[in-house]
Amino acid sequence: MKALTWQGRRDVRVETVPDPTVQADTDVIIEVTSSGLCGSDLHLYETLGAFLHAGDVLGHEPMGVVVEKGSGVPNLDVGDRVVVPFQIACGHCFMCGDGLPTQCETTQVREHGMGAALFGYTDLYGSVPGGQAELLRVPHADFGPVKVNPDASDDRYLFVSDVLPTAWQAVEYSGVQSDQTLVILGLGPIGEMAARVALQRGVRVIGVDLVRFRLDRADALGVETLDLEHDDVVARVLDATSGRGADAVIDAVGMEAHGSPGAEMAQRLATMLPKRVAQAVMLNAGVDRMAAINMAVELVRRGGTISLSGVYAGALDPMPLQVIFDKQLTLRMGQANVRRWVDDFLPLVEDSSDPLGLDTFATHHVALDAAPEAYAMFQRKDPGVQKVVFKP
Numbered sequence: 015m016k017a018l019t020w021q022g023r024r025d026v027r028v029e030t031v032p033d034p035t036v037q038a039d040t041d042v043i044i045e046v047t048s049s050g051l052c053g054s055d056l057h058l059y060e061t062l063g064a065f066l067h068a069g070d071v072l073g074h075e076p077m078g079v080v081v082e083k084g085s086g087v088p089n090l091d092v093g094d095r096v097v098v099p100f101q102i103a104c105g106h107c108f109m110c111g112d113g114l115p116t117q118c119e120t121t122q123v124r125e126h127g128m129g130a131a132l133f134g135y136t137d138l139y140g141s142v143p144g145g146q147a148e149l150l151r152v153p154h155a156d157f158g159p160v161k162v163n164p165d166a167s168d169d170r171y172l173f174v175s176d177v178l179p180t181a182w183q184a185v186e187y188s189g190v191q192s193d194q195t196l197v198i199l200g201l202g203p204i205g206e207m208a209a210r211v212a213l214q215r216g217v218r219v220i221g222v223d224l225v226r227f228r229l230d231r232a233d234a235l236g237v238e239t240l241d242l243e244h245d246d247v248v249a250r251v252l253d254a255t256s257g258r259g260a261d262a263v264i265d266a267v268g269m270e271a272h273g274s275p276g277a278e279m280a281q282r283l284a285t286m287l288p289k290r291v292a293q294a295v296m297l298n299a300g301v302d303r304m305a306a307i308n309m310a311v312e313l314v315r316r317g318g319t320i321s322l323s324g325v326y327a328g329a330l331d332p333m334p335l336q337v338i339f340d341k342q343l344t345l346r347m348g349q350a351n352v353r354r355w356v357d358d359f360l361p362l363v364e365d366s367s368d369p370l371g372l373d374t375f376a377t378h379h380v381a382l383d384a385a386p387e388a389y390a391m392f393q394r395k396d397p398g399v400q401k402v403v404f405k406p
């Protein structure tokens with residue numbers, strides 16, 4: 015089959031790799047019909063290469079049709095159309111029962127001290143081949159995949175794999191109510207989807223970014239937008255909230271935030287080290303670009319909540335703990351627990367009026383062969399490139 019493989023920093027290639035096979039009775043094989051390009055994939059493209067190997071298959075936002083299944087998957091049949099959550103979880107351990115499939119005790123990557131295995135996402139998360147490919151093996155398919163309407167468009171359901179639950183959890187974790195103000199830092203796919211979710215709930219949303227077309231998209235939705243490069247964001251938010259600050263802030267940026275030149279240089283230097291040395295440095299002395307979370311601490315009111323959905327990986331990140339403590343802030347964070355939220359947001363997905371605008375959310379649909387250039391365009395933030403969907 016064809017699959018997109020990682021070969022090095024900013025080097026991904028479509029290659030022919032062996033077809034996946036059923037390895038356990040709870041596996042299914044799907045023929046991938048759509049697979050998203052995620053902002054988290056750019057961390058692999060740029061920063062986290064020390065935990066990848068040449069030939070690793072990328073991608074964690076797939077959906078498709080079941081073409082083969084093991085005997086332990088009574089809930090699915092060959093021919094069923096499914097969307098696959100980005101994390102792999104068993105559904106029956108303590109953590110899954112507690113609504114935390116991202117911490118699944120069956121698939122935890124214990125050798126690295128990490129949570130549940132993820133598709134297409136480094137040694138740290140199990141080195142499981144990903145879904146930017148023609149075929150995908152889905153472990154624990156008796157729990158993970160969500161069976162979907164066979165007649166609706168792929169785009170209506172594709173974002174159930176990651177974008178929608180990540181945004182949904184970010185809003186849930188923020189605790190923001192309909193009469194309150196939410197600031198979203200970063201209006202990429204996750205930030206924009208979080209804005210759509212919050213607006214649908216009647217929340218006042220202020221969005222911050224420095225990419226013009228992202229600001230324009232959010233503005234068209236009804237978000238009050240601020241340009242990071244030209245607006246005094248802190249002053250504007252304080253002015254808009256009677257000097258108090260936002261009730262909650264979502265950091266949808268994470269470890270590669272703009273405005274942290276020292277940490278950016280450290281990240282780039284680490285990618286140039288020999289793999290074994292780079293792994294040790296990143297696991298024990300890694301530092302993220304902290305501009306976004308530091309701004310979140312400034313923007314949120316006393317007693318407010320910061321919800322982190324952007325990925326952080328640093329071991330020695332300098333946190334303004336004195337300010338966080340003094341302002342009595344709540345921080346909630348983590349990978350999205352997809353199956354925890356599916357029943358809550360699925361009615362919106364299946365609503366014929368498409369209240370979240372899922373059918374028109376993607377800006378680019380491209381063949382898998384075009385994936386290398388799509389990665390480059392997304393990484394450069396080319397005008398209009400907001401969400402790319404591969405069509406294997």
